[in-house]
């Protein structure tokens with residue numbers, strides 16, 4: 207028999223933030239913000255997902271500064287008063303629709319494309335100046351640049367709170383600036399910002415610690431992490447649960463409230479000998495709420511299993527089972543929600559025959 211989906215629609219909390227259900231809209235860059243400010247169409251796009259029943263919306267990646275973070279046209283920022291005012295309208299719209307929303311703060315670091323940025327003359331920032339391990343493209347970040355980058359993240363998180371959002375997420379995944387410090391292949395530093403896990407985690411922990419001091423205890427701070435890297439989808443940054451603990455513990459001590467564990471398929475185990483996925487391990491090791499993600503609702507199998515036809519690893523049954531077992535607290539949904547703003551409500555009401563399959567054409571519109 208298919209499992210009822212009730213667990214997805216039970217309330218949940220991240221720190222002081224109360225959420226009506228456990229469905230999170232995954233952060234997705236859309237590049238629909240000319241002038242680096244979200245306009246009315248962007249506000250309506252997020253509001254529609256709140257109206258469609260998503261409990262927590264995480265924004266597309268938002269640049270924390272105007273010079274080194276940006277290498278993708280029409281991606282929004284939060285570092286100017288104009289951008290902050292524009293984001294306030296987005297936050298207000300989501301609130302009015304009964305949703306909760308956080309900004310994802312994204313410094314593109316070594317994956318910034320200077321040629322597409324407003325400052326092509328400025329070298330890209332990363333821990334050791336490498337994008338492809340072993341082939342430095344730029345100087346390693348100086349102590350002063352590291353200090354500037356930390357303060358810009360802190361200021362962006364403070365601006366996020368001031369703009370009326372419910373939380374902020376630091377993008378520490380997918381090989382961008384923060385992740386370039388985490389991964390030993392891209393962090394070859396021998397000073398206090400490199401070396402062992404403690405050194406490689408220091409940059410992120412410092413951002414979290416200083417932000418916490420500014421925003422207070424009641425404003426949840428999330429961090430997104432990934433074992434996989436853009437340079438290598440098969441990369442495993444922490445090879446064992448013991449290593450993962452060394453990665454996560456300094457972030458907990460610095461004041462992080464939840465881990466958003468990016469993987470490409472939610473049902474895949476993180477380590478041998480256990481079927482816990484990446485988020486499952488983060489929760490087990492830290493006791494903090496964990497968000498999982500990865501190919502939810504993308505295949506026919508996902509809802510076919512829900513209707514009792516088959517039981518497959520990618521199925522809604524499997525997701526429900528993992529969440530009922532308490533593996534992780536929340537599930538982020540990316541492409542299925544990009545395609546269909548009413549995805550959450552359709553799942554809740556069992557209207558699975560109305561779900562729309564993801565098509566790449568959806569990327570061209572903001573519906």
Ligand SMILES: Cc1cc2nc3c(=O)[nH]c(=O)nc-3n(C[C@H](O)[C@H](O)[C@H](O)COP(=O)(O)O)c2cc1C
Nearest residue numbers: 232233234235266267499500501502539540541542
């Ligand atoms: C168009 C698109 C843009 C994305 N942009 C971001 C981003 O800005 N930040 C981020 O952390 N992940 C980004 N991702 C990854 C998603 O958040 C998510 O982890 C991924 O799509 C897997 O979830 P899904 O299988 O439900 O789509 C993006 C994914 C897509 C499809």
